[in-house]
Every structure is written in structure tokens, then in C-alpha cells.
Amino acid sequence: MxxxxxxxxxxxxxxxxxxxxxxxxxxxxxxxxxxxxxxxxxxxxxxxxxxxQAAELLAGDLVISSPDPIRAEIRQQASDLNLTQAHTTSFPSVVLHGDNTLLTEVKAVSQGYPLRGQLKTARKLYGEVTVESNIPETGTVWVEPRLLTQLSLQIGEKLQLGRVSFEIARVLAYEPDRGSNLFQFAPRVMLNHADLDATGLVVPASRVTRHLLLAGQEATIKRFSTWMQQNTLPGERMLGLQDGRPEMxxxxxxxxxxxxxxxxxxxxxxxxxxxxxxxxxxxxxxxxxxxxxxxxxxxxxxxxxxxxxxxxxxxxxxxxxxxxxxxxxxxxxxxxxxxxxxxxxxxxxxxxxxxxxxxxxxxxxxxxxxxxxxxxxxxxxxxxxxxxxxxxxxxxxxxxxxxxxxxxxxxxxxxxxxxxxxxxxxxxxxxxxxxxxxxxxxxxxxxxxxxxxxxxxxxxxxxxxxxxxxxxxxxxxxxxxxxxxxxxxxxxxxxxxxxLPPGTPNQFLVNIQPHEVKPLRNFFQSKGIPAPELYPMVRGRLVGVNQEQVGPDHYQNDRAQRLVSREFNLSWALQMQEDNRITAGKWWHDTSATEAGFSVEQGLANTLGLKLGDTMRFLVAGQEMAARITSLRTVKWDSFNVNFFVIASPGVLEHLPATYVTSFYLGDNQGEFLVELVQAFPSVTVLDVRSFMNQxxxxxxxxxxxxxxxxxxxxxxxxxxxxxxxxxxxxxxxxxxxxxxxxxxxxxxxxxxxxxxxxxxxxxxxxxxxxxxxxxxxxxxxxxxxxxxxxxxxxxxxxxxxxxxxxxxxxxxxxxxxxxxxxxxxxxxxxxx
Amino acid sequence: MPTTNNKPVITASHLHKEVTGPGGILTILRDVNLQVNAGSSTAILGASGSGKTTLLGLLAGLDTPTTGKIQLFDSDLSTLDEDGRAALRAGRVGFVFQSFQLLPGLTALENVMLGVELGGDITTSRVRALETLQQVGLGERIDHYPDQLSGGEQQRVAIARAFATHPEILFADEPTGNLDQDTGRQIIDLMFSLQEAHNTALVLVTHDVELAEHCGDRMLLDQGILEYHDA
Incomplete structure (x- = not known):
């Protein structure tokens, strides 16, 4: 049939x-x-x-991060799988120029860095930006613009880093993986990894972060990632493409x-x-x-x-x-x-x-x-x-x-x-x-x-x-x-x-001291630029939820582990940011209760398993402070406004040492404004996020x-x-x-x-x-x-x-x-x- | 003349057929009784709308009566479902329709093979189809599609399809209705000669008295009542 x-x-x-x-x-x-x-x-x-392109933000397809030197076993596994490798070592250090000192974020990079994305530099301050196909030559460093303004340095001049004096060869305009940690207060100094030992800055007890960048075929990266998940030691972290910035x-x-x-x-x-x-x-x-x-x-x-x-x-x-x-x-x-x-x-x-x-x-x-x-x-x-x-x-x-x-x-x-x-x-x-x-x-x-x-x-x-x-x-x-x-x-x-309309903030000012808030507003007005809103910020580590002590080991989820292992930027406000939306509970403005409270970003609450009514305990400047979660809210991360995962009701954080933070838009030909701002407020850190935003x-x-x-x-x-x-x-x-x-x-x-x-x-x-x-x-x-x-x-x-x-x-x-x-x-x- | 014997191929007893229309129940057939013997030829005459096509559909098992009994070959059609009736027809019942009813997607040869294959003969279907097409004079046009053939040629293919299975009975519904007089005459001669050669029983439904005269028995259907017709 x-x-x-x-x-x-x-x-x-x-x-x-x-x-x-x-x-x-x-x-x-x-x-x-x-x-x-x-x-x-x-x-x-x-x-x-x-x-x-997202990999650009990691400068590789996968990044292994560790405070200790990357284990030979990990490097061997990557070699066995034919993955391309590059190393970076980052740590804070003071550079010297004459009598001036400045805290910087030093980053030593090996040949091949970055494995994804490109480095961009300029030959002079705020000059024309070109793509670099190499890393700094030995004996030279590339530095961020604000280091030059803060130390009144020029390209070609020398600065002292540890035991070695380096020639400043380029202005560092764009560094692909810089975006993965936007709030770095100190300016970057980038040097060749080969010069690192000579500086004498990295000794066994040094507080450094070492990155092993890896790139290769998707399947191979997956294999490596699976292997790494089973072989991670405490302190080691793996960053994949999903771990980029929330905007991305x-x-x-x-x-x-x-x-x-x-x-x-x-x-x-x-x-x-x-x-x-x-x-x-x-x-x-x-x-x-x-x-x-x-x-x-x-x-x-x-x-x-x-x-x-x-x-x-x-x-x-x-x-x-x-x-x-x-x-x-x-x-x-x-x-x-x-x-x-x-x-x-x-x-x-x-x-x-x-x-x-x-x-x-x-x-x-x-x-x-x-x-x-x-x-x-x-x-x-x-x-x-x-x-x-x-x-x-x-x-x-x-x-x-x-x-x-x-x-x-x-x-x-x-x-x-x-x-x-x-x-x-x-x-x-x-x-x-x-x-x-x-x-x-x-x-x-x-x-x-x-x-x-x-x-x-x-x-x-x-x-x-x-x-x-x-x-x-x-x-x-x-x-x-x-x-x-x-x-x-x-x-x-x-x-x-x-x-992301024209006029979206492209500059962040952080590290603004309370006494600088008013003069800074005046400075903006004197330059004909409307003064942006300034938000107080306190850094604190999450140490407990309800009666439980929490730490990175408390969570299975990678993102949760990472969030808990670092300090949160906490703020307080009477009014909610315009682009925030309450998804549960009430903003304190809308409630008659005078109890101290936290408003938590919905995504963070999901990641950490937090719910309305939970008590979050933070360690801020050595003191523990706690409050109940009274609302959950969504945040438009891609608005580039200053936003916080956790906001406290007024009266909770004010007594703690705070700095202020703000964001504003600066036109392409207003570079001079930044130079003047840095000169007038030397301790304020300017983060130019235009490159990142363009990305x-x-x-x-x-x-x-x-x-x-x-x-x-x-x-x-x-x-x-x-x-x-x-x-x-x-x-x-x-x-x-x-x-x-x-x-x-x-x-x-x-x-x-x-x-x-x-x-x-x-x-x-x-x-x-x-x-x-x-x-x-x-x-x-x-x-x-x-x-x-x-x-x-x-x-x-x-x-x-x-x-x-x-x-x-x-x-x-x-x-x-x-x-x-x-x-x-x-x-x-x-x-x- | 085909050899007729008294072995009945179809026996219909007390057939009634009613349909529900917009004006209520309409009786199409009233107490129809009929027997068709092997090798015989029977014409059913009637005016347009007299119910002759309905009767043909019932006798061939294409439709079911409201009451009454039809015995086709040795089977009581009322005991069979649609598939059972189809299986009973396969290879044993042939059809020739006014509108030819050839499958437009198949060639003349394939249309004829279709009947043989549905009759269960897969292996020699091609040979039998070729032979029959030659018998109807279309040996040269076997690869033509229906729309490449004239009306007369299409009806020849339909006749070949009907006889290729050596059916025990052939139902013909106004086989010349769509043809001119000359072609109609040729088609009738062809159909009767093959019917004779294959000793096939024939039930011919027509309004054409002259055509009906080719048949051994003639019956008239008038207002749903069937009676013998004597020219």
C-alpha cells in the first residue's frame, strides 16, 4: 500500500x-x-x-582573574586547547614627577594585548586619536589624559614608577577592557609587562589583580570554560561575555x-x-x-x-x-x-x-x-x-x-x-x-x-x-x-x-568632596554649562542579609559572587531618579512610615535573592549599618545617568564619610573645559566615557x-x-x-x-x-x-x-x-x- | 452479443432516496427494484432531474439509499463503509462519465494505469494500459495530458481506463453528453464493442432514446419510479 x-x-x-x-x-x-x-x-x-564586539569589553573571549600569579596548570590547559593568551597585571601605585605624587592604576600588559578590541592613543593631550597595533615599548608608558593635567606633564617627559623612570610615549585614549570597571578613580598608567619586575612594585604580598586573557574558537572557549569551572580555586574568577557591563x-x-x-x-x-x-x-x-x-x-x-x-x-x-x-x-x-x-x-x-x-x-x-x-x-x-x-x-x-x-x-x-x-x-x-x-x-x-x-x-x-x-x-x-x-x-x-539621545551624559565626575559641591556648581555656571545634579555616595560592603552573614561563598551565581566581593556604591535621596520605576513596595516619599529603608534595584534583588522586607547589612568605613528593603525598582542603565543599586532613605547614611558623583554631557569641542575643571578641582576624578559610549x-x-x-x-x-x-x-x-x-x-x-x-x-x-x-x-x-x-x-x-x-x-x-x-x-x- | 447468464451482478430492492432541500424533504427515488445480470446491458432513461444519476450513484456504491437494499456482486452494500465499498469497486467496476473525469496531472497512459493499479495489479499495469489504449486507437498519444487531447480522445482514454481492468460491470453516465454527434457515435460503438468483447455488464444512464436502443434492456425513470420501457 x-x-x-x-x-x-x-x-x-x-x-x-x-x-x-x-x-x-x-x-x-x-x-x-x-x-x-x-x-x-x-x-x-x-x-x-x-x-x-562584546568581547572587546573584556579584551578577550574569556578572562581569568586572580590576586595570585595565574597557575601554570591553567596556562597549560589554555595552551593545550590552542587558545591565544595575554597577561595583564593591575595594581594601584603612586607615581612621582619632581615633587608631585599621584595615585594611579598601573597596568602591565604582555605582547598581544588586547586579544579583542583595540588600544587607541593620541600623540598629545586631547589630540587626534589613532589605533595602536602594539603595546608600550619597554622603557615607556602610556598614560590617561588626567594624569598629564594633574601632574602638569607633557608627552616625552619622564615619570618615576617604583625603581624605574619611564618616558611618557602616548596619551591613552581608549582601552577596551577599561569599561568593565568604569569607576576606577585613579588614572591609568600602562607599561610593558617586561618592565614590571624591574619596578620592584610587585612583591609576593602586593595587592594586585592578575588577568589571563584568552581568545579562540567558540567551542574551544566553552571547553576551557567547563574545565575552569571544575578547577577554580578560591580567589580565582572567570569572566565571560555575559559578564560585561549592564548597559552592554x-x-x-x-x-x-x-x-x-x-x-x-x-x-x-x-x-x-x-x-x-x-x-x-x-x-x-x-x-x-x-x-x-x-x-x-x-x-x-x-x-x-x-x-x-x-x-x-x-x-x-x-x-x-x-x-x-x-x-x-x-x-x-x-x-x-x-x-x-x-x-x-x-x-x-x-x-x-x-x-x-x-x-x-x-x-x-x-x-x-x-x-x-x-x-x-x-x-x-x-x-x-x-x-x-x-x-x-x-x-x-x-x-x-x-x-x-x-x-x-x-x-x-x-x-x-x-x-x-x-x-x-x-x-x-x-x-x-x-x-x-x-x-x-x-x-x-x-x-x-x-x-x-x-x-x-x-x-x-x-x-x-x-x-x-x-x-x-x-x-x-x-x-x-x-x-x-x-x-x-x-x-x-x-x-x-x-x-541614547544627543546630550546623553558622557562625563562622570567622582571623588567630589562635600566642600567642593558648591564651588563645582558655580564653576559649571561660570562656564555657561548648567550644573548637573550631584549625588552623595558611600562605599560599603554587604556583610549580611537578615540574620545571616553573607560573603561571596554564600552564592552559587557568578554575578552574585562578584557583586558581594566588591564594595557597593550606596547613595541616599529623598526623591527617586526620574527614570527609575518602583516594582514592589513604596518609595519613602510615598509612605508615612519614618523607618529607615533601602530601595534596591530589581536585577540585583533577583541575583542576590533579596525580597521586600529583608534587612541588608553593610559595613561602611568600619561601622555596620542596617535597614529593611522597603522598595524594589528598575533602573535604566543605558540612560547613562548616575544610578545606584542600593539607595537609602534620608537619615541612614548621612553621618558616614561620603563623596559626591555626577554625570554630564560635554560636546566634542569642549575639551578645554575638562582641562580647566581638572586644574580647578585637582582631587576630583574625571571619567571621560565618550569612547565607551561610542562603543x-x-x-x-x-x-x-x-x-x-x-x-x-x-x-x-x-x-x-x-x-x-x-x-x-x-x-x-x-x-x-x-x-x-x-x-x-x-x-x-x-x-x-x-x-x-x-x-x-x-x-x-x-x-x-x-x-x-x-x-x-x-x-x-x-x-x-x-x-x-x-x-x-x-x-x-x-x-x-x-x-x-x-x-x-x-x-x-x-x-x-x-x-x-x-x-x-x-x-x-x-x-x- | 455478449453472453448473458442469469447470474446477477447487481440486485437493488425497494430503494428509496430522499434528500433534505430548502423546501423540505424531496423524494428522488421511490421503491426502485432492479437486477442487472453479468454481460447484460441496461439503459436507464429519464429526463433531466428525474433521478437517474442518483440511481447510478447508488448502484455503484458512491452513495447510500435512504431505505432499501443493494447487492453488488455478492456483497450487501449497506454492510460496508465508504472504504469497504471502494475496495469492492477496485478493479471490478468501471466508469465512463459525461465530463470524462481524467486526472489532469496524469498522461493518457498514467490515467489508464491508475485504474489497473487501484485494482491491485501493479506489475503488468503498464502493459495492460498500453494494450487497451491501442484498442481504443490512442496508441500514438499515450504521453499526452488530458488538456492536450480532444473531447473524443479524452473519452476514449476514459473508456480505456474503464476496460483495462476487465471490469465485471461498467457504469456510464451520459457518455456522449459533451461530444458532437459523430464523435458520440464513434464513442458508443467503441464502448459497446469493448463491452461485448469483455463480457461486461453495462448500466447506461442517458436521456437519449436512440443511444438507449443499443442496450438489451431499457428502463424509464419518471418522478422517481422505475419501470420497463418499451420503445
Missing amino acids: LSTGLRFSLRSISRDWKSGELRVIAISLMLAVTAVTAVGFFTDRVGRAMTR RTALERAEQFLGLAALVSVLLGGAAIAVATRHYAQRQSDNGAVMRCLGASSSLLLQMFTLRLIWLGGLACLLGSVLGYLAQEILSSMLAQWFVLKIPPPSLWPIVTGILTGMVVLAGFALPPILHLRQVPPLKVLRRDLKLTTPSIWSLVLITTLVMLGLMWWHTGDLRLATMVGSGSILTIAILWLAASGLIKTARWLDQGSGMIWRFGLASLTRRSGSSIQTVAIGLGMMALLLLTLVRVDILEAWNRT VRTVIDHASLAVEYVFLFTLLAGLMVLYAAIHSTLDERLQEAAILRSMGASKRQILKGITLEFMSLGAMAGFLAATAASLLGYFLATRMFELSYGFNPWVWIVGIFSSAAIVTAAGIFGVRSTLNYPPIRVLGRFPTK
Whole structure:
């Protein structure tokens, strides 16, 4: 039986292909798979490129940190795995120049540093920045600008570090891994590792941090990381790409969500096109099925034949789609390569598997239900053509496709919340479009009365065509995606970019003494720059939660261990920062209780397992102080405002020794201001985070661009839905046009009627699509990406007009054959009984 | 003349067929009784809408009566489900339809092979299909698709498909309805000569009295009642 099914399934596949019945399904599926694999390959590559750029912030793919010299065993393991290695040793030390002394952060680097990212230097203070391909030569050091201003030094002059006098060769403008510890108060002095021993500064008891930087293939890094996890000794720490700064993590997560969204919209559209095409295919195949039933074919044979045919077709389309997807992303990647600082790494082959699996799942979910019903075709249909194939009920189809869609979205984004949101948005959209289709039919019937022949023909086509509502839904869905991808996407991306608008703070001032607060404000005002808000800051170590003593060993999680091992920056405030949002409890301002309290950042609370009502105990300047957590709040880390993990209510920390901190924006040509500020307030530390911010901004820009390109495929999939919808009505249209022409209607009259039909359909679908896309965009922006979103009237204007134009053009193109087809041939093709 | 014996191929007793339409219940067949013997030919005459196609569908097991019993070969059709009835037809029942009902995706040869293969003969299906196509005069057009053939040629392919399995009974529903007079005549000659050669029982449904005269028995279906018709 199986062999019979197999033979029959193959027999007419080529002929069916030529007659166009399977072509729409295959092309839709191929396009869906092309989109999915192209997105898959592309996101895979972009993801890898972004991970590599994130690696810049570590200066390697993996960093092992230890206060003691890195064990030979670790270095040996890295060598065995052929990982590239570099060493750094950092410690605070005082440098001398004449009578002046200054506390600096010394960093000795070995050849090859940095393994990821680049060092950037200038030949003079605030001069032109160039990329360095080497490390400081022996006998020379590179220093940060503020060391030169604070010690009134020039390039070429000498400074004493331990027992050695070094020549200052460069101004250090950018150091990739500097960002991973932004709050380093002392300026950097970088020297060649070969010079370190001679300085005599590092002795066995010295307080130093040693880093072993590693780089290599992803798989090898993973192997090393696994080995290291099992062999870590106390004091040793491993930093991976996920341990970068929270700003970076937010940017990367957002980029992944955007790309994930693009992928799942393509999947959804591919499915819609396939569903429309298969419904049509099943109806047309029902005649063949009935003849076969008549001649003795069993229902299982029909099931096998049609299912296998779908599998062959699907397999082929999926394979072709994968190849096309690969080619498409190759072209796009080469177009995009220049935008990436680093070479985009080649993709893995995994997206092919994902693409083919997705294609088959889409086929099973969207195409199989109508095909399954083919086995129930009544043999009596050979005698009574009016008998319709019982197709699955709309609701069961909706249920099946919704489940398939949700499953795919979950699988592709790895985010159930995002999948559910986009899924429910889509269902809502389909429901609205469905209702609107009925509304359209009613309106058209009303318009129909008393109108001319052309109007009647055009509008009657809408009102009487059985598939009109399906078509409107499909076109509306396609248009919604197109609008979402173009206008709404731009709005969302702009809202996203607005989170880092021009004027975002790019300078941090730390170490401001309480007595300097007022003079500093005056200094800003005297230079015509508005004085920024200054926040008090106290450094304290978390020593207990409730009755329990805590330390790094208390936690399993790496991040928790790291957070607890270092000092927290604590602050106090009466008012909450504007961009903070309370997620649990109340800000003290909103509560009548006068009890001392802490407001804790939600992410920190999750990491440390803290909840509302817990008591946190900190050791600050030798004294222990405690307070209960009275609120949890979210913080916009990517705002670059001064933010704190833990904020105390007024009255808790004021008696402790505090310094102040602030952030402000400085224009590109205001470098002089910094020099004057440093001279006026020598003890204040200036952190110029422009380089670091450019880094974050570049990543975001690249991500935006990637999303834009990825959406291009989704756009094509949307057009395919249109094509499938129009193609499904072709037979009906051929017959109608033939009847009209045989009755004497001119080609022009028929064309007018068709134009009117498609224009109404397109305009209505466009209006609904614009509304749906705007609502979905609003939902995505505000709920998912936490961005503010304003409705854009252009979405409706562009939506309605472009939809009417595209649908009319595509419609006329799709049905152009009906205009030129000899009526006798058409009428002969549809024998009636 | 085919050899008729008294062995019945179909026996229909007290058939009633009612359908529910917009105007209520409509009776299409009333107490129809019929026997078709092996090798015989029976014409069922009737005007358009008289229910003759419904009767053909019931006799062939394509539909089920409201009441009454049909015995096809040795099986009571009411005891079989749709698949059981299909299995009973496979290879033993042939059809010729007014609208030919060829599968558009298959060539003439493949369309004929389809009937043989569904009858269970996989190994010699090609040879049998070729032979039959030659018998109907289409040996040169075996690789043509239905839309590349004229109406008469398509009906010849349908006849070849029906006879390639050497069926015990052939149901023909207005086989010349879509053909011009000359072609219709050729098709009828071909069909009857093959029916004779294969000793196949024939049930022919038509409104054409002249065509019905080719058959040994003629019956008239009028307002759902079947009676013998004497020209």
C-alpha cells in the first residue's frame, strides 16, 4: 500500500507544478524557509559578531582573574586547547614627577594585548586619536589624559614608577577592557609587562589583580570554560561575555529581541501564504480524489498520496529555501561587513536544520489540516460537482495554526513572553480583520444598489466571492507586517535611539568632596554649562542579609559572587531618579512610615535573592549599618545617568564619610573645559566615557541596521501572502471575465471592475493593517522594549494609499491573464451538469 | 452479443432516496427494484432531474439509499463503509462519465494505469494500459495530458481506463453528453464493442432514446419510479 501511495504521490507532481497548483505552496514555503534561514544565518553571524564586539569589553573571549600569579596548570590547559593568551597585571601605585605624587592604576600588559578590541592613543593631550597595533615599548608608558593635567606633564617627559623612570610615549585614549570597571578613580598608567619586575612594585604580598586573557574558537572557549569551572580555586574568577557591563547586556538583549521578532514575523507570513494556497489546492484536488475513490482507492491511500506529495514538495522547497537563504544572507552580510569593526564570522550550519524543521512544521501546521480532509472526499463528487469538500472548520484551523505559530515563535525567540504577546496580537489582528471583512461586504452591498454596471461587477466580486474575507484577512495581515516593518519599526527604532539621545551624559565626575559641591556648581555656571545634579555616595560592603552573614561563598551565581566581593556604591535621596520605576513596595516619599529603608534595584534583588522586607547589612568605613528593603525598582542603565543599586532613605547614611558623583554631557569641542575643571578641582576624578559610549552606540547602530536588513525578507514574505490570496481566486475570475466578455463587456470595462474591486479591498485592508500595526507597535514598544511610543498618522495615510496601490497593481498583474484569455477556452474548461 | 447468464451482478430492492432541500424533504427515488445480470446491458432513461444519476450513484456504491437494499456482486452494500465499498469497486467496476473525469496531472497512459493499479495489479499495469489504449486507437498519444487531447480522445482514454481492468460491470453516465454527434457515435460503438468483447455488464444512464436502443434492456425513470420501457 505504501509503495502505491509513494508511486501515486510522485506521479503527477511535475504536472501539478506546471499547472500552478503546487507552485504557490512551494514558492510560499521556499520563501518562508529562505526568510527563516536567511534570518537564522544572519542573526547567527550578527550574534557572533556582536558577541565578539562584546568581547572587546573584556579584551578577550574569556578572562581569568586572580590576586595570585595565574597557575601554570591553567596556562597549560589554555595552551593545550590552542587558545591565544595575554597577561595583564593591575595594581594601584603612586607615581612621582619632581615633587608631585599621584595615585594611579598601573597596568602591565604582555605582547598581544588586547586579544579583542583595540588600544587607541593620541600623540598629545586631547589630540587626534589613532589605533595602536602594539603595546608600550619597554622603557615607556602610556598614560590617561588626567594624569598629564594633574601632574602638569607633557608627552616625552619622564615619570618615576617604583625603581624605574619611564618616558611618557602616548596619551591613552581608549582601552577596551577599561569599561568593565568604569569607576576606577585613579588614572591609568600602562607599561610593558617586561618592565614590571624591574619596578620592584610587585612583591609576593602586593595587592594586585592578575588577568589571563584568552581568545579562540567558540567551542574551544566553552571547553576551557567547563574545565575552569571544575578547577577554580578560591580567589580565582572567570569572566565571560555575559559578564560585561549592564548597559552592554541590555543593548545585546534588545538587539536579539528585534532580530527574533523579524524572524517570527517571516514565519507567520509564510504560514499565512501557505494556508491560503493549500486551502485552494485541497479544493482543486478534491475532484481528483473523488475519481480515485470511485476507482477503488481507499481513504488511507489518498491520505498517503497527498501527504507524501506535500512532504516531497516541502522537502525540496525547504532545501532550496535553505540554499537561497544562505545566498541571501551572504549578499547582505557582505553589504553589512563594512559596518562591523570586526570581520563578521562565518555562520554555523545550524540555521539549515532550524530552517528545514521550521518549514516542515509550518507545512504541517498550516497545510496539513485541509490536506487531511482530502481523504474524506465523497466519491459521489464525480457525479455531483456541486458537492463541496468538507474543509476543517475555521475555528479548528485558527486553533491549530495559533498553536503552531506560538510554538514556532517560542522556539525561534526562546522567549515565551514575547511569543505570547506577538501571538495574541496576531490573533487579535486576524479577528479584527475578519470582522472588518464582513463589514466591508455589508458596506459594498449597500454601495452596490443603484450603481452602474462596472461598480456592480467590481463590488459584486467582493461581496459574492466566497474567499473574500479570507483574502482581506491575508492581505491585511501582509500589509500589517509591511507597515510594522517600515513605519512602525522606524518609530520603534527612533524611540530606541532616543534612549541614547544627543546630550546623553558622557562625563562622570567622582571623588567630589562635600566642600567642593558648591564651588563645582558655580564653576559649571561660570562656564555657561548648567550644573548637573550631584549625588552623595558611600562605599560599603554587604556583610549580611537578615540574620545571616553573607560573603561571596554564600552564592552559587557568578554575578552574585562578584557583586558581594566588591564594595557597593550606596547613595541616599529623598526623591527617586526620574527614570527609575518602583516594582514592589513604596518609595519613602510615598509612605508615612519614618523607618529607615533601602530601595534596591530589581536585577540585583533577583541575583542576590533579596525580597521586600529583608534587612541588608553593610559595613561602611568600619561601622555596620542596617535597614529593611522597603522598595524594589528598575533602573535604566543605558540612560547613562548616575544610578545606584542600593539607595537609602534620608537619615541612614548621612553621618558616614561620603563623596559626591555626577554625570554630564560635554560636546566634542569642549575639551578645554575638562582641562580647566581638572586644574580647578585637582582631587576630583574625571571619567571621560565618550569612547565607551561610542562603543555602545556603535553596537546599537549595527543592531538597528541588522534588524532593518533582516526585515527585508519579511517584506517579501508579506508580498507572497498577497500573491497567494490573489492566485486562489484566479479560476473564479477567469470564468467571470469569460462570461462577461462573451456577453459583450469590453476589456476596459472588466479592467475597471477589477481595479475597483482590488482598490476597495486594498484600501480597507490598508486601514485595518495600519490600525493593527500601530496598536501592535504601541504594545511592543511600551510593554516589551519599555520605550515611549507615539501614534504616527502617516502609518494610516501611507497604509491606505500604498495598500490600495500595491493590491491593485498586484491584483491586475495576477489576473491579467483573465483579460486576454479567449472566453471559449475558459468556458470549455468548466463543464456544467 | 455478449453472453448473458442469469447470474446477477447487481440486485437493488425497494430503494428509496430522499434528500433534505430548502423546501423540505424531496423524494428522488421511490421503491426502485432492479437486477442487472453479468454481460447484460441496461439503459436507464429519464429526463433531466428525474433521478437517474442518483440511481447510478447508488448502484455503484458512491452513495447510500435512504431505505432499501443493494447487492453488488455478492456483497450487501449497506454492510460496508465508504472504504469497504471502494475496495469492492477496485478493479471490478468501471466508469465512463459525461465530463470524462481524467486526472489532469496524469498522461493518457498514467490515467489508464491508475485504474489497473487501484485494482491491485501493479506489475503488468503498464502493459495492460498500453494494450487497451491501442484498442481504443490512442496508441500514438499515450504521453499526452488530458488538456492536450480532444473531447473524443479524452473519452476514449476514459473508456480505456474503464476496460483495462476487465471490469465485471461498467457504469456510464451520459457518455456522449459533451461530444458532437459523430464523435458520440464513434464513442458508443467503441464502448459497446469493448463491452461485448469483455463480457461486461453495462448500466447506461442517458436521456437519449436512440443511444438507449443499443442496450438489451431499457428502463424509464419518471418522478422517481422505475419501470420497463418499451420503445
